[in-house]
Amino acid sequence: MDLLRFQGIERQEEAAVPCVIVIGGGISGLAAARTLTDASFKAMVILLESRERLGGRIHTDFSFGCPVDMGASWKATRAPLISSLGLKLYRTSGDNSVLYDHDLESYTLFDMDGRKVPQEIVVEVGDVFKRILKETEKVRDEHKEDMSVLKAISIVLDRNPDLRQEGLAYEVMQWYICRMEAWFAADTDMISLKCWDQAILLGGHGLMVQGYDPIIKELAKDIDVRLNHRVSKISRGCDNVVVNVENGLSFIADAAIVTVPLGVLKANLIQFEPKLPEWKVAAISDIGVGNENKIALLFDRVFWPNVELLGIVARTSYSCGYFLNLHKATGHPILVYMAAGRFADDLEKFSDEYAVNFVMSQLKKMFPDATEPVQYLVSHWGTDRNSLGCYSYDPVGMAGDVYDKLREPLDNLFFGGEAVTEEHQGSVHGAYSSGVLAARNCESHLLERLGDFRKLQLISFSGDALLEPIFPLQISRM
Numbered sequence: 001m002d003l004l005r006f007q008g009i010e011r012q013e014e015a016a017v018p019c020v021i022v023i024g025g026g027i028s029g030l031a032a033a034r035t036l037t038d039a040s041f042k043a044m045v046i047l048l049e050s051r052e053r054l055g056g057r058i059h060t061d062f063s064f065g066c067p068v069d070m071g072a073s074w075k076a077t078r079a080p081l082i083s084s085l086g087l088k089l090y091r092t093s094g095d096n097s098v099l100y101d102h103d104l105e106s107y108t109l110f111d112m113d114g115r116k117v118p119q120e121i122v123v124e125v126g127d128v129f130k131r132i133l134k135e136t137e138k139v140r141d142e143h144k145e146d147m148s149v150l151k152a153i154s155i156v157l158d159r160n161p162d163l164r165q166e167g168l169a170y171e172v173m174q175w176y177i178c179r180m181e182a183w184f185a186a187d188t189d190m191i192s193l194k195c196w197d198q199a200i201l202l203g204g205h206g207l208m209v210q211g212y213d214p215i216i217k218e219l220a221k222d223i224d225v226r227l228n229h230r231v232s233k234i235s236r237g238c239d240n241v242v243v244n245v246e247n248g249l250s251f252i253a254d255a256a257i258v259t260v261p262l263g264v265l266k267a268n269l270i271q272f273e274p275k276l277p278e279w280k281v282a283a284i285s286d287i288g289v290g291n292e293n294k295i296a297l298l299f300d301r302v303f304w305p306n307v308e309l310l311g312i313v314a315r316t317s318y319s320c321g322y323f324l325n326l327h328k329a330t331g332h333p334i335l336v337y338m339a340a341g342r343f344a345d346d347l348e349k350f351s352d353e354y355a356v357n358f359v360m361s362q363l364k365k366m367f368p369d370a371t372e373p374v375q376y377l378v379s380h381w382g383t384d385r386n387s388l389g390c391y392s393y394d395p396v397g398m399a400g401d402v403y404d405k406l407r408e409p410l411d412n413l414f415f416g417g418e419a420v421t422e423e424h425q426g427s428v429h430g431a432y433s434s435g436v437l438a439a440r441n442c443e444s445h446l447l448e449r450l451g452d453f454r455k456l457q458l459i460s461f462s463g464d465a466l467l468e469p470i471f472p473l474q475i476s477r478m
């Protein structure tokens with residue numbers, strides 16, 4: 001085998017061990033590496049991650065002295081994710097929540113002048129919003145062509161003037177639209193009517209009280225991870241894959257699993273040799289990537305009410321906003337402002353100080369006695385070159401089979417990541433299952449191509465010698 005000759009390793013029996021490179025150390029890449037490591041045949045697995053940390057769009061920050069998730073923080077209660085860890089989930093919604101991750105009674109809303117919106121209006125408009133969304137299903141059935149959710153809402157309102165809201169109720173309606181946009185990380189004029197509600201996992205959602213970090217740590221146990229390894233090129237040969245890293249190293253393996261974010265693929269930050277086929281390039285371009293950012297604020301005391309969300313209503317969904325009250329779920333005096341869609345893109349253009357001052361000005365309208373934050377954290381998912389977006393969404397007019405195309409392997413190159421999952425795109429559990437699936441497909445491919453490893457292993461293995469560092473995969477330093 002070329003790989004072993006290159007290393008100057010002469011023992012032929014070592015050729016029985018298949019080598020796989022996993023690119024990207026988010027939950028999908030870790031799930032793939034874990035699955036291959038735990039597989040019944042012994043594979044050499046090495047994971048290359050561009051950042052100096054694992055987790056990707058899962059990032060639990062501890063600088064406040066407690067866990068704060070700056071990426072994913074909710075988990076669908078029915079999501080199959082390492083239940084053996086016994087992690088605490090703070091439930092924020094049941095099955096019937098209009099906005100999926102929070103029940104109506106858990107909000108307190110304010111207008112732009114800091115006046116509290118009566119709770120009856122919040123609940124009433126929430127019910128109207130539910131009815132409007134239900135009516136959009138009829139619009140969908142009537143129209144062959146796809147359209148945006150916003151257009152469908154406007155058709156529903158034209159047909160049912162009684163559902164139109166005015167004054168403060170209109171602003172509350174905009175706030176619900178703002179929350180929907182946060183769910184998709186994209187504005188409603190961009191979200192596909194055909195697809196928007198097709199992949200929602202029922203059963204309610206909850207916040208990970210200890211953060212998502214323990215799951216990342218558990219998955220990463222004993223995996224050979226190379227941090228600060230930014231992959232720049234992937235070359236496919238007929239029986240191997242060569243992966244070049246920005247730091248000058250190259251790795252060779254029998255197969256590779258690519259789990260970098262869709263935003264990174266869209267931006268062509270990795271060169272593929274031979275070039276990706278047109279149908280794959282089209283799939284990469286057709287799926288949308290949204291943006292969401294968090295501004296976490298640590299205070300010296302709690303000056304806000306004991307509800308899960310504090311919202312600001314306004315004349316447009318763009319101008320609405322909300323804070324997640326982490327104190328309710330975790331006991332720590334922390335609020336997390338969440339901006340999504342175009343507003344998240346725009347906010348990311350400013351400095352962190354500006355962004356914090358902006359959200360503090362909103363908070364001070366609601367609570368004139370608000371103190372300045374003791375510490376703050378600001379995420380930049382849209383401009384961070386390791387993510388270039390927050391998660392995928394279905395844009396208007398997207399063909400039904402693009403996710404399949406994105407997932408489709410190219411010989412010995414497999415694709416994982418939240419955007420290629422069979423269902424539940426944009427979620428942690430979707431990303432996790434895509435990694436497991438990519439690993440299983442990769443395993444089948446290797447078994448088929450290289451013969452039955454299990455048999456070979458029985459002949460060639462005598463102890464752990466062949467499981468030593470994955471170092472043999474590294475082939476050159478330029």
Ligand SMILES: Cc1cc2nc3c(=O)[nH]c(=O)nc-3n(C[C@H](O)[C@H](O)[C@H](O)COP(=O)(O)OP(=O)(O)OC[C@H]3O[C@@H](n4cnc5c(N)ncnc54)[C@H](O)[C@@H]3O)c2cc1C
Pocket residue numbers: 023024025026027028029048049050051054055056057058070071072073074075076229230231232259260261264269270292293294381385386387389390391416417418419425426427428429431
């Ligand atoms: C703000 C925000 C809030 C979210 N909220 C939720 C939520 O509440 N619930 C939920 O279920 N989901 C949520 N999500 C989505 C969820 O976080 C993602 O779907 C999931 O974590 C994606 O995992 P992944 O492994 O596919 O990608 P990633 O986690 O992005 O992993 C890809 C990895 O590839 C690395 N990489 C990039 N380029 C290279 C390169 N050239 N070479 C090597 N490595 C590279 C990256 O650094 C990264 O570590 C949220 C996401 C964000 C950003």
